[in-house]
Amino acid sequence: MRASVQSAAYDGGKRFHHRLLIAAPPARQLATMRAWLDQNFGTAAWASAPAGFGGVANDAIAFYFAEPGDARAFINRFGCGYRAEAILGVRAG
Numbered sequence: 001m002r003a004s005v006q007s008a009a010y011d012g013g014k015r016f017h018h019r020l021l022i023a024a025p026p027a028r029q030l031a032t033m034r035a036w037l038d039q040n041f042g043t044a045a046w047a048s049a050p051a052g053f054g055g056v057a058n059d060a061i062a063f064y065f066a067e068p069g070d071a072r073a074f075i076n077r078f079g080c081g082y083r084a085e086a087i088l089g090v091r092a093g
Contacts, residue, residue: 016064018071021051024061033078037063041070 025033037046051062065071 016047016066018065018068020063020065020071020074021060022063024059030061033063033074036077037074040073041065045070046074 024030034048045066047064049062049064050058051060052058063071063074065074
């Protein structure tokens with residue numbers, strides 16, 4: 001895991017105001033998603049962390065974004081079902 005992946009769970013409200021929760025994709029697809037994010041926005045513009053539902057740690061992933069447009073681009077690119085949330089009262093995308 002990248003360092004920013006772990007820190008997102010704790011720092012999400014400070015740097016990343018927009019969170020997308022998705023069902024955990026297969027490892028190959030997740031790697032594709034992360035590579036696309038790095039290539040299009042850089043490693044400092046997003047982060048991710050496990051976000052399990054119902055106490056299952058590995059069934060969901062939270063992606064954190066500083067900009068709502070980046071979150072929207074991710075949704076448009078991967079066409080995944082999602083639940084967007086605002087953190088600390090900032091409206092989600």
